Amino acid sequence: MIVGIPKEIKEGEYRVSIVPAIVESLVKGGHEVVIETGAGRGSGIEDSDYAEAGAKIVCGPEDVFGAADMIVKVKEPLAGEYPLIREGQVIFTYFHFAASEKLTRAMVDTKAVCIAYETIEEDGGGLPLLIPMSEVAGRMAIQEGAKYLERPMEGRGILLGGVPGVAPANVAILGGGISGANAARVAAGLGAKVVVLDVNLDRLRYLADVMPSNVTTLMSNSYNIRAVLKDADLVIGAVLRHGAKTPVLVTREMLKLMKPRAVLVDVAVDQGGVFETTRPTTHTNPVYMEEGIVHYCVTNMPGAVAGTSTYALTNATGRYMLQLANKGWKTALRESAALRKGLNIAYGHVTLAAVAELFGYETVSVESVLN
Secondary structure, three states, X not given: OEEEEOXXXXXXXXXXXXXXXXXXXXXXXXXXXXXXXXXXXXXXXXXXXXXXXXXXXXXXXXXXXXXXXXXXXXXXXXXXXXXXXXXXXXXXXXXXXXXXXXXXXXXXXXXXXXXXXXXXXXXXXXXXXXHHHHHHHHHHHHHHHHHHOOHHHOOOOOOOOOEOOEXXXXXXXXXXXXXXXXXXXXXXXXXXEEEXXXXXXXXXXXXXXXXXXXXXXXXXXXXXXHHHHHHOOEEEEOOOOOOOOOXXXXXXXXXXXXXXXXXXXXXXXXHOOOEOOOOOEOOOOOEEEEOOEEEEOEOOHHHHHHHHHHHHHHHHHHHHHHHHHXXXXXXXXXXXXXXXXXXXXXXXXXXXHHHHHHHOXXXXXXXXXXX
């Protein structure tokens, strides 16, 4: 199989979808790896590193898409890449289709085979390709939130941990999953007073057991959310609805309960966002003000720390990449229940029910596509 790695073109995206160690494994398995020049530079990986591992370096995206049987990316294809995608070509990346009807319809029209990192699901419900980036994004949410609480950044001028004689900041985290738990640990480590809200009582029990004493847990409902918003200096949106659009938990009207210049960080922006006032931003222009509240809604937060997140991501994606290359996508999906759940669109058919329902498509079974 020819595996193609284009340079990411989303604004502020410095990650790359492959590292030299995986290139070496693919080449040893008899595959060809074609990489666009400069693709790894944002992560500190030079063309020469890939070439030494056995990759072929090419000039532009046309050369990558034109040659490859399977394209591996980090972020979803953008409009400039749509015409480069061929019928039957495998695209393996984060798609987050529920957040974009335009992307969904474009991929249906290409008749490509779209396997989404975010819906690959192992036995027990684990999402192995979301976990590493959720860990990064959760930790970054506090890092960025702390920065934008500074007064020169239009925030409240609050230090998360306070100092002796001055109370620490109040941090509310909506969602106690991987992102939320990582955010809570970092905020607690800095000395903030943290509240984590979730609808899963078992998850709240677990968090209550493992978190430090300055983290408390609370059942998530509209009443409790309104209550914590009144005190919060920093609110993190970290809710995930598997394969579907994120529910709006904080309305515009609820923002009026908050302290002026408090900060919201929406980790869930890729799937639509937790806040009614969420709109996607970039690393170049990461924040905006709505109702006197600072909003940070960058859609590819881990892209800013590519030297960490590229390796964290490929540690997880590498084995699936090898399965798809070694067996071919149809055999790999037949043999792996986890990979089957990653198939969202194939040959113009939508196989993920949540996306089909959202945008008016008929849901087609994965099994029918594989036959």
